[in-house]
Amino acid sequence: MKKLHHSLRRTILLSIDYFYPWFKKIFPLQTYRYAAAGGVNTLFDITLFSIAYHFVFKKHNLSLGFITLSPHIASLFFAFCFSLPSGFYLNRYIVFPQTGLKGHHQMARYIVVVLICVLFNFLFLKLFVDYFGWYATPSKILTTVLVIVFSYTSQTYFFFKTKARD
Numbered sequence: 001m002k003k004l005h006h007s008l009r010r011t012i013l014l015s016i017d018y019f020y021p022w023f024k025k026i027f028p029l030q031t032y033r034y035a036a037a038g039g040v041n042t043l044f045d046i047t048l049f050s051i052a053y054h055f056v057f058k059k060h061n062l063s064l065g066f067i068t069l070s071p072h073i074a075s076l077f078f079a080f081c082f083s084l085p086s087g088f089y090l091n092r093y094i095v096f097p098q099t100g101l102k103g104h105h106q107m108a109r110y111i112v113v114v115l116i117c118v119l120f121n122f123l124f125l126k127l128f129v130d131y132f133g134w135y136a137t138p139s140k141i142l143t144t145v146l147v148i149v150f151s152y153t154s155q156t157y158f159f160f161k162t163k164a165r166d
Contacts, residue, residue, distance in 0.1 A: 009093050012037075016094065030095060034152060037090035041083055042144055048079035050137050072129050072136040076121055084114055091155060113154045120147045 016036045023032050052075035053059065062074040069077070088110045092103065121143050128139035 005093075012090070012094055034091075034095045034156070037094045038087075038148070038152070041087045041090055042148070044086060045079045045083035046137070046140055046144060048082055049075045049140050052078040053136050070130070072125050072139070073122065075136070076118070076125060076140075080114075080118055084111075087114070096155070110155075113151060116154075117147050117151055120150065 016033055017029075019036070020029065020032055026032075027035065053071055056078065057071040057074050059071050061071060062069045088107060091110060092106055096106075121140075124143035124146060125136075125139055128134045128142065129136050132139075
């Protein structure tokens with residue numbers, strides 16, 4: 001398993017870093033890796049959201065008995081189940097590997113920031129889709145863009161900061 005992890009990490013780093021020379025004058029390596037890894041995970045999340053919205057929930061409400069979720073909110077939580085672990089892996093092993101913190105401490109911090117982001121996603125989707133009447137997938141994309149600033153700032157300066165700054 002450890003060999004697979006190292007192989008996967010190396011493959012991801014080679015793929016991401018291949019394009020870094022084009023951005024070297026604009027971004028430091030860590031910021032570039034955050035943008036690249038986060039961009040891939042965001043695309044993964046939006047793709048899962050769209051698939052769930054159109055094909056899993058088929059734009060219909062999901063009744064859980066005690067609560068009924070609108071299709072865009074059900075799709076948000078569906079996508080979250082997959083993008084949470086992939087996002088943590090990318091942040092821990094690709095973007096912020098030098099923190100020196102134990103994995104469970106980083107995971108706890110990461111879950112806090114992600115839960116805040118999910119709350120923002122929920123609120124923005126409710127606003128854009130339910131109140132403004134916008135389409136769900138473009139609303140998800142706009143919501144994601146708005147949440148990225150908070151996510152990057154909080155992860156860089158709090159959740160994945162190096163142990164020396166802890």
